[in-house]
Amino acid sequence: MTAVALMVVGCTEKRDADELRAEKLMAKMTLAEKIGQLNQFVPQNSIVTGPDGSPVDVKNVIKEGMCGSMLNVWSPKEIIEYQKLAVDSSRLGIPILFGHDIIHGCRTTFPENIGISCSWDPAMTEEVARISAAEATAFGLAWTFSPMCDVAIDPRWGRVSEGSGEDPYLSGQLSAAMVRGYQGDDLSAGNTILSCVKHFAAYSAAEAGRDYNTVDMSEMMFRERHLPSYKAAIDAGALSVMSSFNDFDGIPASGNKWLLTDLLRGELGFKGFVVSDYSSINEMINHRVVADKKEAAELALNAGLNMDMVDGDYYKFAEELVREGRVSEAQIDRLCKDILTVKFKLGLFDDPFRYGGEGRWEKETWLPEYLETARKVARSSMVLLKNEGEVLPLKGSERIALIGPAADSRSEMTGTWVGFADYNKPVSFFEGLKARFPHNDIKCEKGCDFFDPIEGGISKAVAAARGADVVLMTLGLPNAYSGEAASMANIDIPFAQKELFKAVKATGKPIVILLVTGRPMTIAEESDAVAGLLVTWHPGIMGGTALADIVSGDCNPSGRLTMTFPLCLGQVPIHYNAKSTGRPRKTPTNNAKYVSRYMSTPNEPLFAFGEGLSYTEFAYSDLEVLNPEAKLGETVKVRIKVSNVGKRDGEEVAQLYIRDVIGSRTRPDRELKGFKKISLKAGESATVDFDITPESRSFFRADKTWGEEAGDFDVFIGHDSHASLKGIFTIAK
Numbered sequence: 001m002t003a004v005a006l007m008v009v010g011c012t013e014k015r016d017a018d019e020l021r022a023e024k025l026m027a028k029m030t031l032a033e034k035i036g037q038l039n040q041f042v043p044q045n046s047i048v049t050g051p052d053g054s055p056v057d058v059k060n061v062i063k064e065g066m067c068g069s070m071l072n073v074w075s076p077k078e079i080i081e082y083q084k085l086a087v088d089s090s091r092l093g094i095p096i097l098f099g100h101d102i103i104h105g106c107r108t109t110f111p112e113n114i115g116i117s118c119s120w121d122p123a124m125t126e127e128v129a130r131i132s133a134a135e136a137t138a139f140g141l142a143w144t145f146s147p148m149c150d151v152a153i154d155p156r157w158g159r160v161s162e163g164s165g166e167d168p169y170l171s172g173q174l175s176a177a178m179v180r181g182y183q184g185d186d187l188s189a190g191n192t193i194l195s196c197v198k199h200f201a202a203y204s205a206a207e208a209g210r211d212y213n214t215v216d217m218s219e220m221m222f223r224e225r226h227l228p229s230y231k232a233a234i235d236a237g238a239l240s241v242m243s244s245f246n247d248f249d250g251i252p253a254s255g256n257k258w259l260l261t262d263l264l265r266g267e268l269g270f271k272g273f274v275v276s277d278y279s280s281i282n283e284m285i286n287h288r289v290v291a292d293k294k295e296a297a298e299l300a301l302n303a304g305l306n307m308d309m310v311d312g313d314y315y316k317f318a319e320e321l322v323r324e325g326r327v328s329e330a331q332i333d334r335l336c337k338d339i340l341t342v343k344f345k346l347g348l349f350d351d352p353f354r355y356g357g358e359g360r361w362e363k364e365t366w367l368p369e370y371l372e373t374a375r376k377v378a379r380s381s382m383v384l385l386k387n388e389g390e391v392l393p394l395k396g397s398e399r400i401a402l403i404g405p406a407a408d409s410r411s412e413m414t415g416t417w418v419g420f421a422d423y424n425k426p427v428s429f430f431e432g433l434k435a436r437f438p439h440n441d442i443k444c445e446k447g448c449d450f451f452d453p454i455e456g457g458i459s460k461a462v463a464a465a466r467g468a469d470v471v472l473m474t475l476g477l478p479n480a481y482s483g484e485a486a487s488m489a490n491i492d493i494p495f496a497q498k499e500l501f502k503a504v505k506a507t508g509k510p511i512v513i514l515l516v517t518g519r520p521m522t523i524a525e526e527s528d529a530v531a532g533l534l535v536t537w538h539p540g541i542m543g544g545t546a547l548a549d550i551v552s553g554d555c556n557p558s559g560r561l562t563m564t565f566p567l568c569l570g571q572v573p574i575h576y577n578a579k580s581t582g583r584p585r586k587t588p589t590n591n592a593k594y595v596s597r598y599m600s601t602p603n604e605p606l607f608a609f610g611e612g613l614s615y616t617e618f619a620y621s622d623l624e625v626l627n628p629e630a631k632l633g634e635t636v637k638v639r640i641k642v643s644n645v646g647k648r649d650g651e652e653v654a655q656l657y658i659r660d661v662i663g664s665r666t667r668p669d670r671e672l673k674g675f676k677k678i679s680l681k682a683g684e685s686a687t688v689d690f691d692i693t694p695e696s697r698s699f700f701r702a703d704k705t706w707g708e709e710a711g712d713f714d715v716f717i718g719h720d721s722h723a724s725l726k727g728i729f730t731i732a733k
């Protein structure tokens with residue numbers, strides 16, 4: 001919000017000062033110029049990430065005053081040039097809004113978002129976004145297409161790497177933190193940027209985990225699993241939203257009036273503007289709900305979609321559609337005003353060059369404090385899932401064999417879609433370890449590529465393992481296998497790496513797997529065979545240093561999973577907050593025939609939501625519900641004691657789950673409703689308080705309203721989603 005107070009116009013309508021400025025400007029604009037603000041283009045030479053490239057000559061379109069926004073401009077210098085063209089050569093000189101995907105860092109790359117989420121740390125997540133925004137503005141950007149709030153339960157979908165995991169509450173908390181970090185308190189400050197909530201809506205529920213696939217779900221599922229995370233980010237003040245590629249209840253999101261107008265603006269009270277996802281207006285033709293581009297533009301405009309990302313359909317057809325009476329001019333006005341209002345809020349009219357500027361990119365990026373934060377985030381994101389015989393931390397003088405395709409790779413630290421990263425800048429695992437253990441004998445062997453053997457690779461790796469006391473072995477997937485268009489129907493460790501693994505395993509040396517991945521994988525076989533397993537994700541620019549912090553014991557790992565690791569692919573989709581069903585398998589070993597189970601496989605995953613080890617242990621006791629007999633509308637207060645009962649200082653994430661015992665609709669077995677990350681010295685205890693608010697007890701009731709119900713609840717608090725320490729409370733009418 002700008003500092004200017006809300007102004008009351010007439011008796012009922014409230015508009016803020018920026019909206020009034022937008023209206024004043026619009027009074028001078030022709031219909032064509034208003035439509036101009038609804039267009040977003042890429043430069044001719046830009047990377048194309050969809051089926052169609054930019055359909056126009058951008059420079060001419062800018063001069064015509066027909067380009068409201070651009071994305072994927074690849075240099076600070078070009079941004080200034082395009083902005084000059086808009087300001088100096090178009091009739092009204094309206095500045096362009098430059099956007100880009102700054103999703104897990106700009107020049108300073110942080111771990112992929114799924115990794116960041118495993119820190120369970122909203123304050124740290126906010127800091128990541130703050131730094132990303134500051135660097136983005138140094139480039140000249142005023143807008144990022146982030147956070148991705150899509151809650152995902154299917155690891156086949158490559159974009160799980162861009163989100164915050166499977167839980168709606170946690171995803172909402174972290175998405176809101178990102179919005180606060182990007183936008184700050186003052187959107188017009190030169191170091192904050194506009195945030196964009198995406199992909200609205202339910203994009204992550206693509207059938208069979210195949211990107212861009214169709215989505216079909218009940219309203220209950222949508223409101224309980226998907227909507228809360230988008231809502232949390234919108235409530236945090238995000239002023240743009242991106243419509244998703246998928247259809248929703250049979251209507252593609254980019255033409256879905258219920259989603260973009262009734263729900264988003266009506267129910268959620270969203271005040272910003274909506275941009276389509278890349279060519280998703282045109283793609284409504286492939287969805288076969290419109291016959292041609294003109295009909296696509298008509299559907300999108302009438303649905304309330306403000307900005308056309310790259311299609312050029314608004315550019316080509318909107319004016320004609322108004323003339324033919326198929327879209328009203330009032331609708332164009334509304335759509336244009338939303339965009340201009342945000343441009344005013346960003347301060348673009350006060351100074352079109354507020355973002356960017358000579359030399360800022362070199363001077364204001366990769367600052368030492370940014371790199372230090374990247375290191376902290378990377379080590380907070382890593383999740384230790386196995387540590388038999390305390391193989392980690394290393395004792396100090398071991399001979400180390402570092403093996404695997406990502407062992408000495410700088411580029412594979414970066415993760416998906418980091419347009420402005422320098423792939424040669426990250427600290428590789430090998431470099432990080434050498435710097436931390438300068439006197440140790442460390443041998444590094446790739447052994448194989450991610451998917452292919454390399455000649456002599458296995459024998460060199462085996463020789464390195466034989467000469468070592470401990471093997472650190474990277475397994476997993478490259479950057480390109482996470483993110484958009486990276487769905488996989490097999491999430492096993494690739495065959496070439498399995499062969500390498502078997503050979504190294506045969507040496508009998510203790511192995512710690514470093515799992516480099518942007519998604520949960522099926523790793524039961526490998527995990528069973530080793531002493532240690534650390535999920536490093538793609539850890540970003542300081543990956544190698546962060547790894548060294550952890551394996552040396554300088555940092556006690558505290559990451560906790562935000563997505564379930566299945567035992568095998570057949571269990572997918574699998575998530576902790578499932579429902580009981582009418583025939584639950586009450587114990588993992590109940591082999592009765594007619595219960596909900598697999599004949600081939602346990603129901604339980606390999607690693608569940610919330611799991612993660614530290615080099616110390618935490619104990620939970622004295623769970624107390626302070627007001628176990630509350631009423632509808634009242635907050636229930638719960639308290640617990642958490643103790644560090646191990647020998648090292650560490651951080652713990654205390655997780656609170658509730659179970660609504662009886663509901664008018666079926667309810668999940670348990671749902672995360674609170675978490676607190678606390679730091680405890682060895683031997684220290686702390687009391688942790690939680691609030692269970694009426695909102696957190698609310699759900700989509702049988703009468704299709706959202707709200708809470710009276711009745712009994714169980715509350716569990718503990719280390720992960722298995723938490724067994726239980727309290728009860730009752731909500732009376």
Ligand code: BGC
Pocket residue numbers: 049050071101145198277278484
């Ligand atoms: C992606 C979006 C992204 C957009 C702009 C699309 O392909 O789905 O997440 O923001 O491109 O780069």
